[in-house]
Amino acid sequence: MLKKLAFGALISVSTFAWTINGTGSSFQYPVNKTWIKGFYSETGNRVNYTATGSGTGIKEIIARHVDFGGTDKPLSPKELRKNHLAQFPIIIGGITLAYNIPGVHKLKLSEVAIEGIALGTIQYWDNPVIVKYNPNEKLPHKKIIFVHRSDKSGTTFNFTYYLAKMSTVWRHHYGVKKALNWPTDAQGRGVAGKGNAGVSAAIKTNAYSIGYVDYADAVTNGLNLAVVQGRDGAFYEPNPANFAKGAAYGGFSAKNDFFKLIAYPKKGYPILAPSFDLVHTDDRNAKKVTAFFNYAFDHDEMASKLGYIPLPSNVKAMVRKYWEEKGISPEK
């Protein structure tokens, strides 16, 4: 009797609802989780997503162990073609420069200052380059401690991409990487934390430190966030409105399979990080994956609540058209 019941339940599940599996980027994990919840309650279809890191996401989707793979580092069109993959962005996040200087609550950082701090050429907080835009703050003569990620991560990848776009020195000497030996480490002014939580904790507990953290983590940890100079010279406070302003200039295009990072846009807050998903174009489950993300695109408010920036509507339209071209648009 029991066996029969279980069998019946299995049949009903398999006919009326389906399950897909995904893995990869931990950056998109929180937003995927809320979308999955909503998607399940609305359609009864199950989506499993585990946060294992972008590298694993790429490996697993290429090996066809999962139905979709999340990554913060886009694959080049050449590589996509080689592995029969389609790629599309799903969400954008803001990376903030969080700092801890006792008594200073509104720090403005120009591009030169950010470059100098990252390169280690600006050693003290009262450097004239920093003081120039902060005439009202009392900046102490203390060494700047630079906090970065100790693990390989997409956040580091996007932040170094921003640095490389902004600073030629950085581009020529350090480049864009998921993990690197920071110049401040060699000078003994670098500290690293594991994960965004580790970086936040290190900033919180070390006075006179500064580091890069995902916006959502920085807000939950109550850190002071620096106002950052954008490419147009204006200063932007790190908030969703300014992130969205920057994201509008992202410059995604379906022609090159959205192979683009969007940090350092022409206007708006400059340090942005998109997150992508990969599916197999020749896989039946690809349509289920796009059905899920189609639902996700229609539910922006869940993403905004978590501190992410939804894709601009023109990019969403582009992605949907891209799905059609690849023959993986969601089934009705």
Added chain:
Amino acid sequence: MEFVFKKLTSISATFILIILSAIFIVLFIYSKPAIKEYGLKFLIDPRWGVTIKIPKSNPSNLSISDKKTAVSGNLSQEKLGTKSDNEDDNSLLNDDSDNDNNLLNDDSDNSNNDSSLNNDSDNDDNLLNSDSDDDSDLMGNDNEANSNYVTKEIYGGLIPIVGTILSTIIALLFAVPIAMGIAIFLSEIAPPFLSKPVGIAIELLAAIPSIIYGMWGLFYFGPFVSKIVGGPSVNLLVAGLVLGVMIIPFMASLTRDSMNTTPNVLKESAYALGATKFEVIKDVIFPYAKSGIIGSIILALGRALGETMAVAFVIGGVFKLPKHLTDPTVSIPVVLANNFAESSGMSMAALFYLALVLFVISFIVIVTAKFYFLRNKK
């Protein structure tokens, strides 16, 4: 029955040997590319994941510049980013013009930023023109080669090896006296109504997952230590102390158990001869329980060498040889945990090489400890 026991023991012994050798073989196979590439120099090279550019043109030039950069990297690690040194070297060797160009570009860029909006269009044009090339250059595959240069990643394990050994030594220096004190207290001094609950508490402490020690160290213990001795809140000393706290319960409970095996007759006859409590502990119990105590220290040492999660939170994760106790650094398990999920190709092989090194280090340490103390016992 006896036959079954004999069979069982021999099976379990071979089972252990098979597992050990299987682990060793897997580590060796996966680390083979890195072993071939870096050889034993891996053990003394302080650069991890440093990219150097080698001109593609002719192979003889390649090997020379490679050697040169390797030497300069070794010497000037302390000074500043080795990469810049290497690159400078390279560019000096090969194309001055390119370097000059870079510098010019830099200047114009900075002035642009300073005077912000003035020649924005110019700047934009530059970036836009080079945009497509740039992007594929910047984000493209790590192993994709440029036209003029072959990029090469150099991995060396000196810093994590030193970090592992130093953190283990700090942990042992901190933990051994305290663990011995706890064990003596529990087995000899404390009254039974106290020794039972405290003993259980100690065993509970050993059951706490290491990540919880890590979280505790990150949010509470690290800042506390740095307030007392200075330095950043995550550093080598904090990692050593947290490791020490983690291995104390092992050592204490094993030592207590081996002390409890001392026959009461021996102790009582010593007391009858007029020995004080201190003398009984020093001259009767310690010699009797010696091998057990040493065994407990070796077990704890093994755990300290391989501890990952707790140390990853509190050691700082910075690739730098520590000059002071309060400098952040890395250990081998931490490097493995931080980089494994996102690595592939040569970096993966280098991680396996590092794991192999850790395997060999712990093997050597434990075997020498065993042999040394076994010989002393006789």
